Amino acid sequence: MIKKLYRQLTSEKQRIALHYALYKAASIWLKGNRYECCCCGKSARRFLPHGDVIVRKNIKCPHCLSLERTRILCMYIQNEIFPHVTEPLRVLDFAPVKGLKEFLKNAPQVASYIDADINPNVATYQADITQMPYEDNSFDLLLCSHVLYCVPEDRKGMQEIHRVLRPGGRALIVEEIEGETTRDLQHVSPQELREVYKEDTTTCRIYGHDLVDILSEYGLKGQIIPYVKQLPPEFIEKECLTNAFEADIVDCINT
Numbered sequence: 001m002i003k004k005l006y007r008q009l010t011s012e013k014q015r016i017a018l019h020y021a022l023y024k025a026a027s028i029w030l031k032g033n034r035y036e037c038c039c040c041g042k043s044a045r046r047f048l049p050h051g052d053v054i055v056r057k058n059i060k061c062p063h064c065l066s067l068e069r070t071r072i073l074c075m076y077i078q079n080e081i082f083p084h085v086t087e088p089l090r091v092l093d094f095a096p097v098k099g100l101k102e103f104l105k106n107a108p109q110v111a112s113y114i115d116a117d118i119n120p121n122v123a124t125y126q127a128d129i130t131q132m133p134y135e136d137n138s139f140d141l142l143l144c145s146h147v148l149y150c151v152p153e154d155r156k157g158m159q160e161i162h163r164v165l166r167p168g169g170r171a172l173i174v175e176e177i178e179g180e181t182t183r184d185l186q187h188v189s190p191q192e193l194r195e196v197y198k199e200d201t202t203t204c205r206i207y208g209h210d211l212v213d214i215l216s217e218y219g220l221k222g223q224i225i226p227y228v229k230q231l232p233p234e235f236i237e238k239e240c241l242t243n244a245f246e247a248d249i250v251d252c253i254n255t
């Protein structure tokens with residue numbers, strides 16, 4: 001009842017601002033050195049819990065709100081993308097997260113940075129991934145973390161990623177990948193999604209390893225990189241990544 005009233009009396013923008021203010025207060029309370037975040041470079045004695053259907057502990061950086069999948073993606077960019085950059089990159093970041101956004105905006109390897117989302121309250125620019133307002137070949141690097149699984153027409157999104165990236169550009173797509181074959185869940189009721197699949201109600205599908213085949217149909221030649229498995233155990237512990245073994249990066253070259 002109180003939650004419903006709160007939602008009626010406040011705009012989404014106001015709720016997001018309050019959310020950030022509360023996290024700012026939490027970051028002071030959680031001051032410490034036990035854990036570290038590679039996105040913002042700050043540390044804490046504990047990270048915050050995260051999750052809707054299943055709440056997981058010690059996941060979210062209290063300073064920049066990065067989740068473990070964001071920190072893995074940030075490490076991958078630092079270690080596997082930036083060392084090979086010859087010309088500064090034009091970057092498009094879909095569904096941005098504060099910590100990674102600041103990291104990319106300040107990186108000397110980045111020439112321009114655009115963050116976009118279908119929800120105008122969570123990104124600088126509003127854009128639908130299935131119908132992007134950008135010219136062909138506009139970007140060198142496109143980030144798309146946990147987006148396509150909840151896009152009803154995900155293949156249109158892949159087509160658009162191919163179109164806005166230059167030939168030879170990279171798309172880093174982060175998804176939870178389970179099994180060999182992608183399971184479409186668009187016919188499943190919201191209740192079944194939560195109770196049986198432990199997914200939130202926006203989930204349209206759970207990708208399998210065939211995601212690379214699907215992407216290749218749209219000119220995105222990729223491979224699945226379980227990057228967290230390549231990181232040293234002490235780093236996994238320090239960055240709070242022990243629950244992140246399902247956040248795979250699909251690293252694609254646009255052909």
Ligand SMILES: [Zn+2]
Nearest residue numbers: 037040061064
């Ligand atoms: Zn952080």
